[in-house]
Amino acid sequence: MSSTDTPGPLNGVRVLDLSHVLNGPFATMLLAHMGAEVIKVEQRESPDRFRHAWMPVDADHDGYEFLVVNANKKCVTLNLKNERGREVFLDLVRRSDVVVENFSTGVMDRLGFGYEALKEHNPGIIYASSKGYGESGPYADLRSFATIAMAVSGWADSSWRLSGAPGTQVFGPGDEAAGVSMALGICAALYHRAQTGQGQKIEVSMQEALMGFMVSAFHEHFEGMGPAGAYMEAKDGHVATHLPDLTDDLFKRYSSALGHPEAIDDPRFATAAKRRENLKLLQRTVGEWMKQFTARELFDILRAQKVPAGPVLSIGQVLEDEHIVARQAFVDVEHDEAGKLQLLAPWIRFSQTPASIDHAGPAVGEHTTEVYRDLLGYDEGTIDELREAGAI
Numbered sequence: 595m596s597s598t599d600t601p602g603p604l605n606g607v608r609v610l611d612l613s614h615v616l617n618g619p620f621a622t623m624l625l626a627h628m629g630a631e632v633i634k635v636e637q638r639e640s641p642d643r644f645r646h647a648w649m650p651v652d653a654d655h656d657g658y659e660f661l662v663v664n665a666n667k668k669c670v671t672l673n674l675k676n677e678r679g680r681e682v683f684l685d686l687v688r689r690s691d692v693v694v695e696n697f698s699t700g701v702m703d704r705l706g707f708g709y710e711a712l713k714e715h716n717p718g719i720i721y722a723s724s725k726g727y728g729e730s731g732p733y734a735d736l737r738s739f740a741t742i743a744m745a746v747s748g749w750a751d752s753s754w755r756l757s758g759a760p761g762t763q764v765f766g767p768g769d770e771a772a773g774v775s776m777a778l779g780i781c782a783a784l785y786h787r788a789q790t791g792q793g794q795k796i797e798v799s800m801q802e803a804l805m806g807f808m809v810s811a812f813h814e815h816f817e818g819m820g821p822a823g824a825y826m827e828a829k830d831g832h833v834a835t836h837l838p839d840l841t842d843d844l845f846k847r848y849s850s851a852l853g854h855p856e857a858i859d860d861p862r863f864a865t866a867a868k869r870r871e872n873l874k875l876l877q878r879t880v881g882e883w884m885k886q887f888t889a890r891e892l893f894d895i896l897r898a899q900k901v902p903a904g905p906v907l908s909i910g911q912v913l914e915d916e917h918i919v920a921r922q923a924f925v926d927v928e929h930d931e932a933g934k935l936q937l938l939a940p941w942i943r944f945s946q947t948p949a950s951i952d953h954a955g956p957a958v959g960e961h962t963t964e965v966y967r968d969l970l971g972y973d974e975g976t977i978d979e980l981r982e983a984g985a986i
Contacts, residue, residue: 602629
């Protein structure tokens with residue numbers, strides 16, 4: 595799943611990426627994986643702060659997370675508040691298919707680059723915008739981050755309550771849910787434009803996008819039934835399993851494999867309905883059985899019986915897992931400053947137009963001259979003048 599000579603399915607699509615941190619860049623990362631030409635636009639004096647987020651203050655290279663979500667992208671510097679820089683931006687818009695931004699509500703309009711303004715210069719432009727709370731409603735002007743999105747969507751509360759661990763730091767797709775949603779919206783808008791010639795604006799709320807990933811939590815709220823899956827303790831870790839929806843045949847194999855064939859004759863567990871009715875008792879009972887085995891033993895025993903189960907793996911264990919290795923789910927990429935990086939390969943796999951990763955995130959302004967020269971046709975003298983004027 596590394597570099598390939600076969601163009602990806604979005605080959606020929608050009609995206610101007612004005613987004614920063616993780617929400618928007620995750621969307622454009624997916625587009626870049628699929629072959630779109632993504633041009634990341636940064637201000638030279640204040641580039642994307644995500645470059646050094648979660649990094650030591652004296653770090654001499656961009657952070658892993660930045661390099662991952664900006665893989666395959668080009669990077670130019672541009673000052674949108676400089677008059678000549680504004681002209682350059684409009685030149686880019688006229689030659690692009692998509693503009694992506696995740697500034698606070700109103701910023702692009704104040705710059706004169708909102709959707710209505712840009713479509714005057716390119717009627718077919720697709721303008722994708724993601725905010726913490728969307729662009730309408732009483733919270734529209736509030737800034738947000740992933741942790742906040744997880745708080746106000748119900749994600750954090752559901753995670754705390756159902757895990758019995760209130761107050762814990764919850765990792766979750768607070769940014770990624772909006773990013774996936776925006777990428778999907780952009781692909782749909784590109785198809786619509788191919789049919790009609792019409793561009794359009796796409797708006798994604800981080801709060802609502804994350805709620806869209808919480809169908810099970812809403813089911814628990816409206817139906818009063820908690821999650822069916824469970825993490826069971828083993829000798830040396832935990833194993834995920836799914837007890838109540840096992841067929842009678844699977845439960846018989848499950849209990850027999852763990853040394854308790856008599857369980858299928860227990861009237862409390864004899865049918866799927868009874869197992870669901872007595873779920874908490876069933877989980878406690880099976881939990882005692884599982885403590886006699888290591889996580890790997892349990893996985894191998896249950897896998898042999900074709901019973902759904904999986905060990906709880908650390909990130910290090912995931913990287914070494916035989917299945918992940920066999921599927922070549924990670925790709926090694928060399929980076930001038932960070933060295934050899936192990937990046938997750940594109941997980942959307944196409945049979946005819948493979949997605950790929952050619953390089954990790956670019957340096958600030960790495961492709962400024964290339965893009966302005968080759969795409970906009972500016973000569974070296976013009977590019978130098980723009981630099982001296984503070985436009986790029």
